[in-house]
Amino acid sequence: MSQPTNAAGQPQNDPKLPPREYTHPGLPEPENKDYAVIGKSKPKIDAREKVTGQARYTADLKFPNMLYGKILTSPYAHARILSIDTSEAEKLPGVKAVITHKDVPTLKYGISPARWDENIFCSETVKFVGDKVAAVACIDEETCYKALKAIKVDYEVLPAVLDPLHAMDEDAPQIHPEYPRNNNTEIHQDFGDVDAAFKQADYVRTDFFVGNRTYQAPLEPHTATSIWQDGKLTVYSSTQSPHYFQYYIAREFGLPMGDVRVIKTYVGGGFGGKLEPTGLEFAGAALSKITGRPVKMFYDRAEMFAHNRGRHRQYMKLTTGVDKEGMILGVHADFIMDGGAYTSLGIASAYYAGAMLTLTYEFDNYRFDMHRVYTNLPACGAQRGHGAPQPRYAFEAHLDNIAKDLGIDPIEIRLKNARRPNTVTPNDYVVNSCEMVACLEKARDVSGWRDKKGHLPPGRGIGIATGSFVSGAGYPIYRTDLPQASAMIKVGEDGTAATLYTGATDIGQGSDTILCQMAAEAMGYTYEQMKIVAADTETTPHDFGAYASRQTLMSGAAVKQAGEEVKTQLLETAGQMLDFPPEQLEVRLGKIFAKDNPDTILTTFEDVARTFFVRKGPLTGRGSYAPPKLGGKFKGAPVGTSPAYSFAAQVSEVEIDQETGEVAVLDVWDVHDCGQVINPALLHAQVHGALYMGMGEAIWEEVRFDKNGKIANPTLGEYRLPTALDMPRVHSSLVPSYEPAGPWGVKEVGEGATLPTMGCFRNAIFDAMGVSVNSLPLTPEKVWSALREKRKADGEEVWDPMTCECYLED
Amino acid sequence: MYLPDFDYYAPESLAEATALLVELGPAAKPLAGGTDILVKMKNGLASPSALVSLKNLTELRDIRWEPGRGLVIGALATHNQIRDSEVVQQHFLSISQAAHQLANNQIRNRGTIGGNLVNAIPSADLPPILIALGASVTMVGPDGARTVPLESFFTGPSCCVIEPEGEILTEIVIPEQDTTGSTYIKFGLRKSGALAVVGVATAVTMDGDVIRKARICLGAVYKVPVLAEEAAKVIEGKTWSDELLEQAGRTAVGCCLPISDIRGSDEYRRDLVRVFTRRALKRAITQGHV
Numbered sequence A: 001m002s003q004p005t006n007a008a009g010q011p012q013n014d015p016k017l018p019p020r021e022y023t024h025p026g027l028p029e030p031e032n033k034d035y036a037v038i039g040k041s042k043p044k045i046d047a048r049e050k051v052t053g054q055a056r057y058t059a060d061l062k063f064p065n066m067l068y069g070k071i072l073t074s075p076y077a078h079a080r081i082l083s084i085d086t087s088e089a090e091k092l093p094g095v096k097a098v099i100t101h102k103d104v105p106t107l108k109y110g111i112s113p114a115r116w117d118e119n120i121f122c123s124e125t126v127k128f129v130g131d132k133v134a135a136v137a138c139i140d141e142e143t144c145y146k147a148l149k150a151i152k153v154d155y156e157v158l159p160a161v162l163d164p165l166h167a168m169d170e171d172a173p174q175i176h177p178e179y180p181r182n183n184n185t186e187i188h189q190d191f192g193d194v195d196a197a198f199k200q201a202d203y204v205r206t207d208f209f210v211g212n213r214t215y216q217a218p219l220e221p222h223t224a225t226s227i228w229q230d231g232k233l234t235v236y237s238s239t240q241s242p243h244y245f246q247y248y249i250a251r252e253f254g255l256p257m258g259d260v261r262v263i264k265t266y267v268g269g270g271f272g273g274k275l276e277p278t279g280l281e282f283a284g285a286a287l288s289k290i291t292g293r294p295v296k297m298f299y300d301r302a303e304m305f306a307h308n309r310g311r312h313r314q315y316m317k318l319t320t321g322v323d324k325e326g327m328i329l330g331v332h333a334d335f336i337m338d339g340g341a342y343t344s345l346g347i348a349s350a351y352y353a354g355a356m357l358t359l360t361y362e363f364d365n366y367r368f369d370m371h372r373v374y375t376n377l378p379a380c381g382a383q384r385g386h387g388a389p390q391p392r393y394a395f396e397a398h399l400d401n402i403a404k405d406l407g408i409d410p411i412e413i414r415l416k417n418a419r420r421p422n423t424v425t426p427n428d429y430v431v432n433s434c435e436m437v438a439c440l441e442k443a444r445d446v447s448g449w450r451d452k453k454g455h456l457p458p459g460r461g462i463g464i465a466t467g468s469f470v471s472g473a474g475y476p477i478y479r480t481d482l483p484q485a486s487a488m489i490k491v492g493e494d495g496t497a498a499t500l501y502t503g504a505t506d507i508g509q510g511s512d513t514i515l516c517q518m519a520a521e522a523m524g525y526t527y528e529q530m531k532i533v534a535a536d537t538e539t540t541p542h543d544f545g546a547y548a549s550r551q552t553l554m555s556g557a558a559v560k561q562a563g564e565e566v567k568t569q570l571l572e573t574a575g576q577m578l579d580f581p582p583e584q585l586e587v588r589l590g591k592i593f594a595k596d597n598p599d600t601i602l603t604t605f606e607d608v609a610r611t612f613f614v615r616k617g618p619l620t621g622r623g624s625y626a627p628p629k630l631g632g633k634f635k636g637a638p639v640g641t642s643p644a645y646s647f648a649a650q651v652s653e654v655e656i657d658q659e660t661g662e663v664a665v666l667d668v669w670d671v672h673d674c675g676q677v678i679n680p681a682l683l684h685a686q687v688h689g690a691l692y693m694g695m696g697e698a699i700w701e702e703v704r705f706d707k708n709g710k711i712a713n714p715t716l717g718e719y720r721l722p723t724a725l726d727m728p729r730v731h732s733s734l735v736p737s738y739e740p741a742g743p744w745g746v747k748e749v750g751e752g753a754t755l756p757t758m759g760c761f762r763n764a765i766f767d768a769m770g771v772s773v774n775s776l777p778l779t780p781e782k783v784w785s786a787l788r789e790k791r792k793a794d795g796e797e798v799w800d801p802m803t804c805e806c807y808l809e810d
Numbered sequence B: 001m002y003l004p005d006f007d008y009y010a011p012e013s014l015a016e017a018t019a020l021l022v023e024l025g026p027a028a029k030p031l032a033g034g035t036d037i038l039v040k041m042k043n044g045l046a047s048p049s050a051l052v053s054l055k056n057l058t059e060l061r062d063i064r065w066e067p068g069r070g071l072v073i074g075a076l077a078t079h080n081q082i083r084d085s086e087v088v089q090q091h092f093l094s095i096s097q098a099a100h101q102l103a104n105n106q107i108r109n110r111g112t113i114g115g116n117l118v119n120a121i122p123s124a125d126l127p128p129i130l131i132a133l134g135a136s137v138t139m140v141g142p143d144g145a146r147t148v149p150l151e152s153f154f155t156g157p158s159c160c161v162i163e164p165e166g167e168i169l170t171e172i173v174i175p176e177q178d179t180t181g182s183t184y185i186k187f188g189l190r191k192s193g194a195l196a197v198v199g200v201a202t203a204v205t206m207d208g209d210v211i212r213k214a215r216i217c218l219g220a221v222y223k224v225p226v227l228a229e230e231a232a233k234v235i236e237g238k239t240w241s242d243e244l245l246e247q248a249g250r251t252a253v254g255c256c257l258p259i260s261d262i263r264g265s266d267e268y269r270r271d272l273v274r275v276f277t278r279r280a281l282k283r284a285i286t287q288g289h290v
């Protein structure tokens, strides 16, 4: 049959366009000859389990006598709880426990210690549609729904705050009595002298932008199975951080951390939404304690949307002063963030929003004002890129406006201002490696920018944007002197296998794989002989988990140290066995040889490891990593610090249907400086994935609410993640880079590639049509509307579809 | 998200199925692919006492060309079956294309044309092209069979003329005709798995450059799929030109009354009706049945 067509009536595979080609992860990367195991696209260690369906996620686990639990949530955005009657529910056959705030600890929790503002269950007021009120444990799932229906809650509905721009009004309803005017977080940072910079500037411009509420929408719903036995609690969870879960669960129930074991199973994606306890762990633990049975709890898709912790909606005002040449002299960022009903990770999100703006371009004068306000909507938190992607969109759009006003090419203005290596940002971030200039130049060249810019046919446009992200946060989420990461390696007694024990948390991104590559490289061993035990607070050493793109650098540093410790001991024993000075020996891929004669294999890793075991017992290595003290002295200085920063430039080419506003993204070129690469295939997969999410947020995704604060689209049908068919051709490439602060020179890639995407699409649309859509997502209807406004402003006749003769009756 | 309890039957013949539905009363519902009704049941929007599966009525899966009658599509034919059918592609590629644009591959593998029509949502993708091509539908009930033109089948959102007591939709017939071109354009907010914001189907009978006859059917912009008859009148008997088709597009906007909802405002939908009516006419005129 013939080709499917798109709405514009063109075949989806237009023969005039070059054939769809994708950068094949891993294939075209040149082999890194300096290393034996890293720098190679080793297959994912868990690929087989996953693709054959053998991998067991938390929801797949079953335990004898296991009960099913569900949480009853509020139907109102803001209401006072007058009474809760659970008696009918308790009478239902199969119901084993019904609990409310009376049955659980009342200690407030949260992931941000500065604002612990959540309770396991609400006692006085409910603060958003979906707030937690009670929970049940039953013999099966079906009984849970019957029991939830039988719980009677009397509410007095209160006026709700749904508009963040009015949350701080004097007469706005109060959501948390402790935080007057719904002021959750207020930030005022001032570096250099912005006013003087604006005075000195040849041109000062202000723009406004609005971000969208988006949700991580991981494939796997949140699940936790809790087993409280003999005063000890075990929780299997779909988590990004067993450590934080362990810490907060122990704190909530007054248990020593040693009595709480959190085990990560396979995880089907998190993207920031599974970093903090979800309520399922707390309710499940309480229900298991009461019933004495394992309790499995999970959210369905709509409940996931209500629990949220996704991207904040931000209102962003940016003012920038530049000189005639387009050099940035000073920037003022003035933002409001809709935090939703609780803090979640929002304080960090709020700081990140402004703090990360100083990274990709050099300027000395910077002021950042932020209000994160409470509203009666689901709480927002950290989503891939944390608070940074929307401000990055705003700034990149703002910079293109300035470039246009000054008549400077968008890449030129970026090259002029691009950050250089070994510099310090005005907010005291120390940047070591930085190939921003190389990224921009390569993006320009591989995208054919010079031939395209200004020469594309009508409706086509090309845009550029940059991004930068931390390779791990400089400080953990709560105050502690624990190291960031630690690792242990145990070599088997006959030397034919070694197991890496690490608290690092693979949630699909592949950390288990690359950490085993790193361990093998450091030990002089092979990847294929590595096994891993990870993310179990009882059997693996401490690590903070998967967030802030930290594991390649931080967990990797600990693993490298552990591997090197194994290697040192191994070579010592080899030296004794061979009667050879150990410092003159080397081991690579399990073969031991003299450094000056690598072609003659003297003995093997396996033989020596076996002898070591016979003589001394287990051959083990240990490692741990703590970053140096980072950051300045001002309030909030620690947020955004990192041992290293990744840099990226993205160019996209779009085609716009000028009548419908539909935006077809044709090509995206991502050029990344992410240090030395451990596994090229996984690296490019991260770029594809991050870009995919950035694209979704740029054009399609938005959590919408009805007038009562209820989510209008809590389904994957109406919360439209892009599909494979919506993806552009993706060209992911790298520039050579080496980061002195990272093991083998590594930096992050997982979140950085989300940052430039929204701005780069906006700029491509701006280039194509000369219209700016100043709010995300850049939906067809918004583009359509902007195009019509422009035509009207240009004096063209624009037909009004609202005023034609009507032939129908309603 | 839990399927409530219901009784389940899988009768072996059409007669048995209608008798069963009569016996069980209007609280029982036929079950075809289940992609609508099971979803509604899980969401608590429907709670039939019984589901009468039509899966054993294999004769209703048939797609064939009957000289003198036209293209006959059994009510249980799935969307992918329709998309892939050589008979459909040979006579009305536009119907195959419309089926391909519906939902996503998983839904197309299970969902049926009968379910799509009886479900009667205003944004459904098959009704516009079928109405534009003058299709009729046959229903069999306890009192025998009846046939109605599809354009008078729908009575409101989720409502159609089918009798709740025992009537089963059996087949859809697209008559033999002299149309020279037809097409359906769906505007959804992503390339797969999105309901239509606007859907426009057109069918034309050309005589050289002169439009002899035209039928334009609009989806997702009124409580039922609606024929834009006034728009057709604007162009019938005339030599086609881009300006003429734009005129038809503008007139078609008067033949719809869209709502504003999460997928688009009424103003946007109206303007899309103009654009897609023009484009769909041009495509049917210049490219045939596509």
Ligand SMILES: Cc1cc2nc3c(=O)[nH]c(=O)nc-3n(C[C@H](O)[C@H](O)[C@H](O)COP(=O)(O)OP(=O)(O)OC[C@H]3O[C@@H](n4cnc5c(N)ncnc54)[C@H](O)[C@@H]3O)c2cc1C
Binding pocket: A717, B029, B030, B031, B032, B033, B034, B035, B036, B037, B038, B039, B054, B075, B076, B101, B102, B103, B104, B107, B110, B111, B112, B113, B114, B115, B116, B117, B118, B119, B123, B124, B125, B126, B162, B167, B168, B169, B170, B193, B194, B195, B196
């Ligand atoms: C994710 C998703 C996406 C979708 N996207 C689209 C889309 O893009 N476009 C679109 O048009 N639709 C879409 N749909 C709707 C749906 O899939 C189709 O309408 C489908 O054709 C329904 O067919 P079915 O066989 O599954 O119906 P069922 O669910 O089995 O039945 C639907 C209704 O019709 C009745 N019924 C079924 N067959 C008969 C019969 N022969 N006689 C009498 N009554 C009958 C049933 O009793 C029931 O009331 C989507 C659905 C889902 C879940």
